[in-house]
Amino acid sequence: AQKVTQAQTEISVVEKEDVTLDCVYETRDTTYYLFWYKQPPSGELVFLIRRNSFDEQNEISGRYSWNFQKSTSSFNFTITASQVVDSAVYFCALSEGPGAGSYQLTFGKGTKLSVIP
Amino acid sequence: GAGVSQSPSNKVTEKGKDVELRCDPISGHTALYWYRQRLGQGLEFLIYFQGNSAPDKSGLPSDRFSAERTGESVSTLTIQRTQQEDSAVYLCASSHGRDLLFYEQYFGPGTRLTVT
Numbered sequence: 001a002q003k004v005t006q007a008q009t010e011i012s013v014v015e016k017e018d019v020t021l022d023c024v025y026e027t028r029d030t031t032y033y034l035f036w037y038k039q040p041p042s043g044e045l046v047f048l049i050r051r052n053s054f055d056e057q058n059e060i061s062g063r064y065s066w067n068f069q070k071s072t073s074s075f076n077f078t079i080t081a082s083q084v085v086d087s088a089v090y091f092c093a094l095s096e097g098p099g100a101g102s103y104q105l106t107f108g109k110g111t112k113l114s115v116i117p
Numbered sequence: 118g119a120g121v122s123q124s125p126s127n128k129v130t131e132k133g134k135d136v137e138l139r140c141d142p143i144s145g146h147t148a149l150y151w152y153r154q155r156l157g158q159g160l161e162f163l164i165y166f167q168g169n170s171a172p173d174k175s176g177l178p179s180d181r182f183s184a185e186r187t188g189e190s191v192s193t194l195t196i197q198r199t200q201q202e203d204s205a206v207y208l209c210a211s212s213h214g215r216d217l218l219f220y221e222q223y224f225g226p227g228t229r230l231t232v233t
Contacts, residue, residue, distance in 0.1 A: 033218055042226060043206065043208075044120070044225065045210075045224040046224075047222070047223075050217070091160070097218075102215060102216045102217055102218065103173075103212075103215040103217060105152075105160070105222070107159030107160040107161075109158055110159055
């Protein structure tokens with residue numbers, strides 16, 4: 001069975017601080033995909049990143065960066081120089097690799113980030 | 118272009134009544150998904166449609182829940198004899214294809230269901 005744990009329920013930071021959101025996953029699959037989604041107050045989930053389990057390269061996109069470590073089953077998300085617009089609930093998710101279950105996302109419970117001006 | 122839309126945005130119903138929640142996916146998306154998000158929880162998968170058929174209904178929590186899709190477009194999630202534990206946000210998503218390596222799921226804004 002797959003499981004995603006986001007231990008941080010809520011985080012508050014002051015604008016311009018860096019913040020890291022933790023994500024730990026469990027899966028028996030050798031091939032799997034990891035995701036981060038942002039859910040602003042409007043409610044629609046916004047896709048941020050997808051990572052294939054074979055690709056452990058870290059990724060940077062503007063102020064966002066992701067650290068994927070298979071050895072610790074973690075896929076952490078860092079926002080540099082946070083802004084008020086970053087305030088949202090962030091979800092980490094996992095799906096099986098190619099095949100029957102590759103469409104089904106298993107989500108963590110989310111981390112609510114509040115960026116204080 | 119238009120994204121995934123859902124209606125109503127909010128629904129308050131009395132315990133025991135039936136409700137229907139509607140999802141309009143992005144045009145041309147063959148795959149459609151329903152999720153449930155309880156307060157303070159992550160999203161739970163309910164059902165997946167490929168075209169008009171539902172090869173995976175494994176997430177439906179009880180036989181009071183059903184869903185259908187017509188014309189490879191609109192989908193309706195029906196909850197019969199609603200219970201208070203059904204209170205949640207119900208999210209719909211659609212994608213061009215099934216494999217998440219290649220196809221992103223686009224989410225709608227959700228329907229907030231409150232059962233009193």
